[in-house]
Amino acid sequence: xxxxxxxxxxxxxxxxxxxxxxxxxxxxxxxxxxxxxxxxxxxxxxxxxxxxxxxxxxxxxxxxxxxxxxxxxxxxxxxxxxxxxxxxxxxxxxxxxxxxxxxxxxxxxxxxxxxxxxxxxxxxxxxxxxxxxxxxxxxxxxxxxxxxxxxxxxxxxxxxxxxxxxxxxxxxxxxxxxxxxxxxxxxxxxxxxxxxxxxxxxxxxxxxxxxxxxxxxxxxxxxxxxxxxxxxxxxxxxxxxxxxxxxxxxxxxxxxxxxxxxxxxxxxxxxxxxxxxxxxxxxxxxxxxxxxxxxxxxxxxxxxxxxxxxxxxxxxxxxxxxxxxxxxxxxxxxxxxxxxxxxxxxxxxxxxxxxxxxx
Amino acid sequence: xxxxxxxxxxxxxxxxxxxxxxxxxxxxxxxxxxxxxxxxxxxxxxxxxxxxxxxxxxxxxxxxxxxxxxxxxxxxxxxxxxxxxxxxxxxxxxxxxxxxxxxxxxxxxxxxxxxxxxxxxxxxxxxxxxxxxxxxxxxxxxxxxxxxxxxxxxxxxxxxxxxxxxxxxxxx
Numbered sequence: 001x002x003x004x005x006x007x008x009x010x011x012x013x014x015x016x017x018x019x020x021x022x023x024x025x026x027x028x029x030x031x032x033x034x035x036x037x038x039x040x041x042x043x044x045x046x047x048x049x050x051x052x053x054x055x056x057x058x059x060x061x062x063x064x065x066x067x068x069x070x071x072x073x074x075x076x077x078x079x080x081x082x083x084x085x086x087x088x089x090x091x092x093x094x095x096x097x098x099x100x101x102x103x104x105x106x107x108x109x110x111x112x113x114x115x116x117x118x119x120x121x122x123x124x125x126x127x128x129x130x131x132x133x134x135x136x137x138x139x140x141x142x143x144x145x146x147x148x149x150x151x152x153x154x155x156x157x158x159x160x161x162x163x164x165x166x167x168x169x170x171x172x173x174x175x176x177x178x179x180x181x182x183x184x185x186x187x188x189x190x191x192x193x194x195x196x197x198x199x200x201x202x203x204x205x206x207x208x209x210x211x212x213x214x215x216x217x218x219x220x221x222x223x224x225x226x227x228x229x230x231x232x233x234x235x236x237x238x239x240x241x242x243x244x245x246x247x248x249x250x251x252x253x254x255x256x257x258x259x260x261x262x263x264x265x266x267x268x269x270x271x272x273x274x275x276x277x278x279x280x281x282x283x284x285x286x287x288x289x290x291x292x293x294x295x296x297x298x299x300x301x302x303x304x305x306x307x308x309x310x311x312x313x314x315x316x317x318x319x320x321x322x323x324x325x326x327x328x329x330x331x332x333x334x335x336x337x338x339x340x341x342x343x344x345x346x347x348x349x350x351x352x353x354x355x356x357x358x359x
Numbered sequence: 360x361x362x363x364x365x366x367x368x369x370x371x372x373x374x375x376x377x378x379x380x381x382x383x384x385x386x387x388x389x390x391x392x393x394x395x396x397x398x399x400x401x402x403x404x405x406x407x408x409x410x411x412x413x414x415x416x417x418x419x420x421x422x423x424x425x426x427x428x429x430x431x432x433x434x435x436x437x438x439x440x441x442x443x444x445x446x447x448x449x450x451x452x453x454x455x456x457x458x459x460x461x462x463x464x465x466x467x468x469x470x471x472x473x474x475x476x477x478x479x480x481x482x483x484x485x486x487x488x489x490x491x492x493x494x495x496x497x498x499x500x501x502x503x504x505x506x507x508x509x510x511x512x513x514x515x516x517x518x519x520x521x522x523x524x525x526x527x528x529x530x531x
Contacts, residue, residue, distance in 0.1 A: 048460065052485040055524070304484065319460075321484035322519055345482070347523045353483050 049295065049306050049318050050338060050355040056095040058088075058341075061350040065341045067286075068330035069110035069119065071134055077330070078119060079341060079352070080107035087121065087137070093335055095354045101137045104130070111154030111161055113182045120161050120182065122149040129163055129180055141185045145178055146170055151213075153201040159183055162210065164198035172196060177212065177223070191228045193221060200287070202247035202254065204269060211254050211269075213242045220245065220256060220267065234272035236265040244287035244298065251312040257284035257298050264298055264307060266315060275313040280305035281320060286329035288338070293357065299329040299340055304355075326353060398435055400428055400446045405438035405528045408518050413440050418510050420472060421495040424479070424518070425449050427488040429529060434489045437528065449489075457491050462512060464496075464504040471498045473507035477515045481522040488525060492518060 063083025070077055075092040087101040087110070105125035112119050117134040118141075127149060131141035148169025153162045160179050167175035175198045177191040195214035202211045203225075210223040218239050222232040234254075241259035248255070252269040257280055266276035284300035294309040295318070304326075306318040326342030338355040342348075405424045413422045423439035434449040434457075449457075453476060456463045462477040472495040479490045492515050501507035522528060 050484070052480075052483055055483055055485070321480060322482050322516065323484060324482040324520075326483075342483070347482060347521055351483070355484070 048358060049293075050297075050304070050321070050357050052353060053337065053356045054095050054354045056090065056097060056352040056354070057348075058097070058350040058352060062344050064343055065328060065350070066108045067110055067328050068339055068341075069112045070330065070332050071112045071114075071119075072332075072334060073114065073117075074134075077332075077339060077352075078110055078112060080104075080110055080121070082106055082108060087119075087132075089137075090352060092332065093337075095339075095352055097352075101132070103139065108150045109152035109163075111152065111182075113154065113156075113159075113161075115156075115159065116182055118182070120152070120154065120180070122152045122163050122165075124148050124150045124165075124169060127165070129161065129178075131185060143180060143185060143187060146172075146176055148175075151199045151201065153203070154182070155203045157203070157205055160188070162201055162203075164193075164201070164212070167193075167196035167198065168216070177201070177210070189228055191223055193230065195219070195221070199243045200245040202245055204247060204249065206249060211245060211247060213245050213256065215242055218242060218258075220254065220272075222272070232272060234267055236263070236267070236274045236277055238263050238277065239265055244284050246287050246289045246296075248289055248291065248309070250291065251309070253309075253312055255287060255289060255296055257287055257300070259283045259300065262298075262300060262302060262305070264296070264305065264315075266313075268312075276315045278307070278315060278317060280307075280317075283327060285327035286340070288329060288331040290331055290333065290357070292333065293359070295357075297329060297331060297338060299323060299327055301325045301327050304329075304340065323353060324348060324351070331357070396448055397446045398428075398431065398433060398448070400435055400437050402428070402437040402445075402529045403531045404522070406442070406445070408521055409438040409440055412514060412518055416514060418500045419494045419496055419514065421493065422514070423493045424490070424528075425453065425493065426490040426525075426528070429526070453491070453493070454489075457489060462508050462515075464507045464511070466504070467495070470495070472496060473498070473501055473504060475507060475511040477508075477511050479515055479519050479522075481524050481527075482520050483524075485524060487522070487528065490525075 061084050066080040066082040068079050077090040077092045079088045081088050085104050089098045107121050109122045119132040121130045127147040129143040133140050146166035149165040151164040159182050163178045173196050175193045179189040181188050195217045197215040199213035199215045208225045212221045214221045219233040219235050221230045224231045239258045242256050244257045246255050254267040254269050256265045262280045262282040264278045264280040280298045281300035281302035284298050286299035288297040296307045298305040303322045305320050308316045308318050323340050324342040326340035329340045331338045336357050340353045344350045409422050423436050426437050427434050436444050436447045456476045465474045467474050475494050477492050479492050496507040496510050
């Protein structure tokens with residue numbers, strides 16, 4: 001609110017100045033800027049694409065967290081506390097911790113499916129996809145998978161939950177992407193991948209394709225969803241341990257982040273051409289594309305990198321902020337909040353961080 | 360007995376001779392408390408971070424943290440390796456740089472250093488109210504602004520990772 005009022009005051013002063021004087025603006029502008037106290041923090045906040053809104057401490061949580069999902073009907077944020085072996089439920093707006101849901105070995109990726117009011121959970125150590133009731137979290141189904149069930153993607157259009165499983169966790173050089181129907185809890189197809197570590201995925205509906213990070217190969221696999229075959233493999237200079245991935249279907253661009261070194265790479269989805277290759281935070285495990293602000297948020301243990309898409313082939317780094325080691329994130333546009341969770345650190349308990357996104 | 364008296368007189372004389380020196384030294388350490396340029400600041404964590412980080416960085420020659428202390432309006436030096444600078448209000452030039460929200464490096468040919476100003480948050484990316492670090496990187500350690508900023512940003516990251524919150528800066 002203060003930021004808005006100072007911005008308004010500045011604009012108003014400038015307009016008055018322009019009306020009454022033809023003298024150079026710079027000295028006047030500096031005087032106005034410095035007279036607004038405390039100018040610097042307010043102006044810095046005005047420029048920042050996000051502001052930290054609240055920190056919800058999670059004392060007693062040791063070890064890594066993994067991904068989030070959201071139940072908008074009940075205003076719940078749901079988090080996989082991987083090494084605490086629970087799902088954690090928070091109030092979406094305030095971040096208040098509501099309850100923990102035990103019964104997991106290593107929960108990783110979550111999807112709240114509004115059509116069935118169920119939560120789909122990949123559990124790598126249980127080698128399963130576990131399905132919970134969205135209302136009271138009791139288990140309503142369990143689908144056996146290969147060990148290492150971890151990365152997953154829910155596609156509301158096809159109502160398919162794609163789960164990467166197998167590979168290195170079962171000492172195999174190949175992985176599977178299992179297609180699960182969220183409507184009947186059945187496995188409808190298997191896609192075989194030559195690679196032992198399949199990570200984040202995205203669906204290209206226009207061409208019935210799936211993009212998947214094949215991390216051990218430093219490649220992005222392009223999978224034809226009709227033939228269920230990998231039809232192309234892309235890579236980029238310096239791309240290593242590529243874990244996160246998302247897709248802009250309008251500009252037809254695939255966004256990928258490599259972990260070490262931190263690299264943000266943009267591919268042309270039509271031919272795999274690299275159109276941008278920039279530095280970002282190391283150890284990225286979360287990525288969000290917001291088509292409204294045209295921003296890409298990349299979260300890794302080193303912090304949060306925010307990029308702006310100036311054009312399909314033009315990207316600009318807006319800022320990099322620390323997140324106390326928080327790697328995974330979720331942006332919920334309905335409340336304009338970005339959620340990041342960090343594990344216990346030397347200086348702090350584990351915590352859920354809630355950032356407000358600024359226009 | 361006479362020896363004891365002589366010894367006491369000598370000791371007393373020595374003490375008397377030192378008083379003005381000690382008093383002068385104390386006076387010299389006390390910054391001029393002109394309220395237009397200084398305010399009282401107590402930021403123990405910030406000070407310990409500055410001291411600790413500078414102790415293992417011979418790649419910089421100065422280090423300080425600026426911010427608006429709780430309940431205050433002015434942006435000041437809240438911690439500096441030269442403690443007499445604590446409380447000094449930030450210059451308009453520094454505030455102008457801070458307003459860009461970007462790290463800046465300026466060559467100071469006279470001192471052969473790059474003068475850096477780098478915005479800073481807490482470990483979660485939380486606002487420190489105009490928080491920034493200043494430091495100087497000698498030409499011997501960096502051949503251009505980009506190299507100097509690389510050193511400076513790494514040091515900023517090291518400090519910021521140890522700040523749990525804005526309030527913590529002003530606590531032991």
